[in-house]
Amino acid sequence: MSSPYRNLHDSYVPNRWSYSRLLTLALTAGCVVVLGALLSIPLLEKSTHDTKQKSGNHKEPTIQGKSLNCSVVAEKSRLVLVESVPLHMKYEANATFGTHLYDAWKDLLDIATKSVDVTSFYWSLTGDDISVNSSTDIPGRDILQVFEDLPLRNVTVRVATNFPPLAPHSTDLDILESKGVHVKKVNFMNLTKGVLHTKIWIVDMKHVYIGSANMDWRSLTQVKELGMVMYNCSQLAEDLHKIFQSYWVLGDQNASIPDPWPSEFDTTINREHPLVVNISGVPSRIFVAGSPPSLCPAGRTKDLDAILTVIEGAEQFVDVAVMEYFPTSRFTHHRLYWPTIEDALKRAAFERQISIRLLISCGRDTDPSMLPYLLSLNAFHQPAENISVEVKLFVVPVGNQSNIPYSRVNHNKYMVTDKVAYIGTSNWSSDYFNTTAGVGIVVSQDAPHPNSAEQVLQKQLRGVFERDWNSQFTVALADVGYSPDCAFTEGLRGASL
Ligand SMILES: *[C@@H]1O[C@H](CO)[C@@H](O)[C@H](O)[C@H]1NC(C)=O
Numbered sequence: 001m002s003s004p005y006r007n008l009h010d011s012y013v014p015n016r017w018s019y020s021r022l023l024t025l026a027l028t029a030g031c032v033v034v035l036g037a038l039l040s041i042p043l044l045e046k047s048t049h050d051t052k053q054k055s056g057n058h059k060e061p062t063i064q065g066k067s068l069n070c071s072v073v074a075e076k077s078r079l080v081l082v083e084s085v086p087l088h089m090k091y092e093a094n095a096t097f098g099t100h101l102y103d104a105w106k107d108l109l110d111i112a113t114k115s116v117d118v119t120s121f122y123w124s125l126t127g128d129d130i131s132v133n134s135s136t137d138i139p140g141r142d143i144l145q146v147f148e149d150l151p152l153r154n155v156t157v158r159v160a161t162n163f164p165p166l167a168p169h170s171t172d173l174d175i176l177e178s179k180g181v182h183v184k185k186v187n188f189m190n191l192t193k194g195v196l197h198t199k200i201w202i203v204d205m206k207h208v209y210i211g212s213a214n215m216d217w218r219s220l221t222q223v224k225e226l227g228m229v230m231y232n233c234s235q236l237a238e239d240l241h242k243i244f245q246s247y248w249v250l251g252d253q254n255a256s257i258p259d260p261w262p263s264e265f266d267t268t269i270n271r272e273h274p275l276v277v278n279i280s281g282v283p284s285r286i287f288v289a290g291s292p293p294s295l296c297p298a299g300r301t302k303d304l305d306a307i308l309t310v311i312e313g314a315e316q317f318v319d320v321a322v323m324e325y326f327p328t329s330r331f332t333h334h335r336l337y338w339p340t341i342e343d344a345l346k347r348a349a350f351e352r353q354i355s356i357r358l359l360i361s362c363g364r365d366t367d368p369s370m371l372p373y374l375l376s377l378n379a380f381h382q383p384a385e386n387i388s389v390e391v392k393l394f395v396v397p398v399g400n401q402s403n404i405p406y407s408r409v410n411h412n413k414y415m416v417t418d419k420v421a422y423i424g425t426s427n428w429s430s431d432y433f434n435t436t437a438g439v440g441i442v443v444s445q446d447a448p449h450p451n452s453a454e455q456v457l458q459k460q461l462r463g464v465f466e467r468d469w470n471s472q473f474t475v476a477l478a479d480v481g482y483s484p485d486c487a488f489t490e491g492l493r494g495a496s497l
Pocket residue numbers: 066067068069235268269275276
């Protein structure tokens with residue numbers, strides 16, 4: 001099955017209301033198929049045990065009510081993998097997908113009764129913002145309309161966004177403010193020399209969304225995105241709200257970064273002490289890491305440390321999907337070599353024979369200077385020596401959507417190992433961990449009961465990675481010259497001459 005949007009472009013009906021009903025129906029139907037298929041994937045990998053348990057320990061997971069944080073308030077926590085697949089991408093007929101991003105966002109907004117707090121890089125939910133006339137912006141327009149209507153339902157909406165805006169012609173935030181939405185624009189350039197790149201939603205202080213998608217119509221139909229929604233976990237929501245609140249106060253006039261942060265921003269949930277949650281009956285551990293370090297109050301694990309810990313904790317494999325990978329800085333005045341993640345990956349491959357795979361995005365706007373770093377990493381691959389480091393490119397075909405700028409790319413930022421799932425918002429280069437505001441969430445779950453239909457996030461994410469790695473959209477570095485929609489094409493031809 002391809003994106004649920006596949007046929008919608010053609011069945012576009014100008015009447016807005018009937019269109020959105022059609023959309024909802026199509027998406028709901030698609031979603032049922034997707035979920036059914038997802039649940040039927042056989043368990044391919046060995047079970048994920050508590051990272052603290054020795055692997056090979058087959059003790060039945062037990063839930064000690066008193067050690068579960070979210071169950072204390074008798075919440076029914078539920079975790080959903082969320083994806084968006086650009087229109088007109090045809091996967092294998094048997095491919096399975098997470099819940100569509102549009103469905104997930106719509107659902108979160110529909111169930112809101114009190115508050116919706118959003119942090120975003122920028123807003124651009126209609127094609128008009130960038131002078132593009134495409135009916136593929138309809139899902140974006142629809143989301144904007146739902147946001148506009150929230151204050152009418154007495155839902156308090158707060159938006160923290162980066163300033164100056166990346167989409168200067170967008171009227172989204174002006175419209176929302178006129179409808180009663182509270183907006184704060186944070187000048188991160190002044191504060192950290194970076195940007196606010198975090199994408200989180202907190203709904204009614206108990207449901208949360210984290211993922212790669214910007215508040216951009218293209219995220220719903222033209223850019224490949226990945227994230228997750230956790231329903232009914234107020235302690236996770238409260239923890240994320242501390243991060244939201246830290247941006248909110250920095251949006252005040254003349255604000256500066258407190259050092260140290262007042263204690264109300266501190267957290268007790270981190271790498272050492274994750275939140276213990278009963279997710280659909282499966283004992284799970286979760287924590288949220290942040291960047292840059294100056295925005296990590298006491299107790300908050302830094303995003304880079306979370307990534308390194310996840311790599312170091314792997315016993316079999318590390319699969320990474322990121323839009324950009326540079327073992328360097330990108331935006332500093334003097335360029336810096338930055339092998340922190342590169343070393344961790346190579347060390348895992350060399351010393352512990354962990355199998356490493358990286359799926360990096362290549363699109364029309366990708367910086368060709370990334371290619372030599374990928375070739376260099378890939379050159380470490382030496383199967384005869386039990387060193388496995390493989391790099392592939394993911395290229396979203398542009399097709400007849402070439403009029404839409406900065407789209408048709410794989411914008412995912414996640415990592416999955418034999419132990420845990422990690423979903424982040426940052427590209428992998430030094431700036432994203434040093435000056436840019438971002439978050440990453442690490443989820444580790446016990447093996448579900450053998451009779452359970454529940455699939456842990458780690459397994460779903462591995463399924464997504466395998467699906468994409470083996471799809472027709474990936475290109476081995478050696479074959480990159482044949483990919484018309486990837487900016488590396490000319491670069492590689494030049495390099496191999
Ligand atoms: C979660 O539960 C553990 C074990 O009962 C406890 O140590 C920890 O403080 C709790 N965390 C929160 C945020 O309540």
